[in-house]
Amino acid sequence: MDSLLRGLGRLVLQAYYRQIEVTGSNHLPESGPVIVVANHFNSLVDGVVITSFLPRMPRFLAASTIWDFTPIRPILNAAGVVPLFRAQDGRKVKGSLPATFAKAAELLRSGGVLAIFPEGKSHNEPSLLPLKTGTARIALEADSTTDLLCVQIVPVALTFEAKNRFRSRTLVEIGPPITASPEQIEAYYSKNPAVRSGAVKQLTSQISECLQALAPRHETWDEARLIGRAAEIISQPGPNDAQHDGWATLNTTRRDLSRGYAVVRETHPEQTAALGQDLAEYDNLLRATALRDGQVVNTPPASVAPFIAKASVRFLFGLPIVFIGFVLNWPPYRVLLALSHWRDLDKRSTWSIFAGFFLFPIFWTVAAIISGYIGANLWGGSAFWISSFSVLIAGPVSGKLMLGYLDLYSETLAEARAWTRLRGANNLSDSLIEKRRVILEKLRALVEAYRADEALQEPD
Template sequence: MFYAFIHGLVSLALRLFYRVKVQAPADGFDGPLMFVGNHPNSLIDPALVFILTRRHVTFLAKEPLFRMPVIGWILKGLDALPVYRKQDHPSQMTKNEGTLDAARAALAEGRAITLFPEGRSHSEPSLGELKTGAARIALGAARQGAPVRIIPVGFTYEEKNVFRSEALVEVGPAIEVLPFLRGEGEEAEREAVRTLTARIAAELKALTVNLDRWEDLPVIQLAERLYAFRQGEKVGSERLKHWARGLQLLQAGQPERFEQVRSALMSYHRRLAVVQATPEDVALTYHPRGVFTFIVKNLAVVCLGLPLFLAGLVLFGLPYQVPPLVARRSELDLQGTVKFLVSLVLVFVWWPGLVAVFWALGGWGWGVGALLGLPPLALFTLYFSERWSVLWHDITVFFALGNRSRLKALLQADGAQLATELEQLASEYRSQLERSSASGA
C-alpha cells in the first residue's frame, strides 16, 4: 500500500514538475530485471523509473540518504537497499557485500531492481566510468538460474533544475545476462564482469548526450534547431545525442571542417542571442492581419486570465519563491531534486493551511471551495506565468526584427546556409552513426 501511494504521488508530481517524455516499449518489463541508468539528476533519476513500470522496484541508494529526514523514511518504506561508498564510510565498505547479496536474491526471486553504475550523481558532460557492481549482481543472480535482463535507461534533461523543462526517459534494448557467463573460476568471472560492464556502458552512451566539454552544448542545440526547422519537425532532445556523436566523428575525421562548422554555429548563436531570437523567430514573416490577430488573441488571454493570475500570485507567490531560494546553494545535479522535494512538501503544508484559513473566515462552504479550487488555480498561475514569458519573448523579437528587414534577411540567409551544411553532414555521417551505434562504439 505504501509503495503504491508513493508510486502514484511521485509519478503525478514529476509530470507536473517536468514535461516528461518517455520512449519505451509498452510492455516487456516482466521477470527478473535490473534497470540501469546514467545519473545526472540525483533522486529525480530513480524517481522517473516509477513512470516506466507499475512493478515494485527495489532501489539501491547511497547510505547517507537513509539518515536524512523524510527521504530516509521514504527509502526504508520502499525497501530500498543502502550502498556504502568509500567517500562516505571507508570503514563500512564490507557491508556492501550484504547489499549485493540482497540485490542478487531479489533478482533470483524474479523481482526488479534499479541502480546507477556510475556510482554518483554528477553534472559532467559525458557518462562517467561505470562501477562493476551492476554486472556482479546480475551475473550472480544468473548463476543461480535466474533469466536476468538488464534494461538500460537514458535520462536527458533540457534544463534539469528548471520547472516545466523537458525530461526525456529513453529505454534501450534489454541485455540478456545469461550469455555473458563464461564458465567457472575467478578469471572467467572477471572477464564476464568486464565484458558485461562494457556492454552496459555502450548501451548507456547510445542513449545519452556525451560531450567533451559543456561549451559544445549550444553548438549541438543550435544544430538541432536548424535541422529540425529545415525538416519541418519539432525540436527533440532525443536527437541531441546523435548530433553530439556526429560532431565527435567529424572532429576525429575532419578536424579543420569541424572547427569551421563549430565556429559558424557559435557565431550564429551569438548573433541570435543579441536579438533574443531563435531560428524559428527569424523565419517569421509579419503581415498586418497576422499582427492584428496576435494582438487581439493575446489581449484576450491577458484580460481574461490576469484576474485569476493575480489571485494566484497573492495566494501562492510566497511558496513559489521558496524552492529556488532553498536550491540555489546546492550543486547543479542536486538543484532539481531539492526544488522538487521542497515543492512537494509545500503542497502538503500550504494547501491545507489555506483551506483552514478559508474555512475559518467563510465557513465550510468556503473551505470546500478552497479544497477543490486551489490546486487548479495554482496550476493556472504557473501556466499563465509561462504564457507571459512566451508573449514577452514574441513582443521582444517583433520589435527587434519586425522593422529591421536587412538584419533579418542576413540572419535568414546565414541560417539557411548553416542548415544546408548540417543537412549535408547528417547525410554523410548517418550510415557511420548507425554502424557505430550497432557496434556499441
C-alpha cells in the first residue's frame, strides 16, 4: 500500500510541477526512529511531497480538520495519518492530546518515521511561524520511556518556485539530524513542571534553529523576490559563466545572500538601499517584458530560426498526441482553474491537485462511455468496449505526453520573445545589460564589505 500511495503521489505532483528536486537524502537515517519536521507553506501538497519523495515514507501527525474533506479520507487512512484534535480548531476532546502523543511515541518505539509540521498550520508568509512544542514533547516522551531511544529529528525544507503556478519547480532539502541530549531527557523525567517545560522549550528552540537554517526566511515576498534575483546575477556573472549546477545550488546562494542582507542593511544601510533600488528597477523591467535574467546575460543568437525550426518539427510529429491530450485533458484542467481561483493563495494548488485526482478520471470515464456509444453505433456492439478502453488509456498517456509538449511550447515562446525584444531596434538589451553590470558591481562590493566585517569580529 505504501508503494502504491508513493507512486500515486509522485504521479500527480510531477504532472503539476515541472521539476521536483531532492537533496540531502543521506541525512535521513536508513533505519530507526525518526521525526521529520518541515515548514508548511502549501497546505496538503506539503504532506504529499514529503510522503512521496523522502527515502522513507513517514506517518503524519495532522489536524483533524483535514478529515472534513470526505473524498480524501480513504487516502488519509491508508497513509496512516494520525489525527490531532486541537483546541484552536474547536475540536479539542478530553484526553485526546495525550492519546495522540502516546500513539506517536509508539510509532517511534517501533522504529517508524513520524512527520510533523511544527508551525501548526499552513500559511502564505515568507518565513517560518513560531514552532509549537509538540515535536519536542513527542521526542522526549519516546526517549524517556525507552531508555534513551535517541530519536533522530530531521529538518526538511520545502521551497516552491511559485507554489500555485502550473509546471513550476519544487525543492526538497533534507538537513542533518539532531537528537535530544541526555540532560534534556533527564529534565523531562523531573516532577517539577518548570524543569520539564524548560527541556521542551530548549529542544523546540534547537529544532527551530535547524529548520530556519534551511527554510525560506524573508520579511516580505518583495524582499524574497529581489534576493532571488540577486542570487541569479551573482551566480552567473557573465555569458555562459554559470556558477551553479541546479536550482538547489542556486537556492543555497539565495539563502546565503538573505543572511548577509540581514546584516549589511544595518551596517551599510545606504549601499544596501541603493542596491535594492537597482534590483527593483531591473526586476520590474524583466517582469514587464516577460524576460529572464539568463536571457539577458546570454544574449540571444543572431538568428532564432534554427531553434524555432527544430521545435516546429517536434511539434508537427507530436501534433496527433497533442490534439488527443488537449481534447481529453483541457476541459477538466479549465474546471480546476475555476475551482481553485476562488480559494485563498495557501490552498489553490491543493485544490488543483487533489480535485484533479478525482476530476480527470471522471472526465476520462465519461468520454470513454460517449466514445463507446459512438463506436457501437458506427461499427457494432463490440466496438463499444474497444472505443471505451482506448479512450481510458489515451486520457492519462496523452496527458503526460502533452505536458512535455507544453513545456517545449513555453520554452520556444520564451526564447522567441527574448530574441524579438533583445535583438530589436530599441535599446532594451543595452539598458538591461548595463543595469545588470551595475548591480553585479554593487553586489560584489557589499559581499566584500560583509566578509570584512565578519573578519573583524573573529577572535584572534
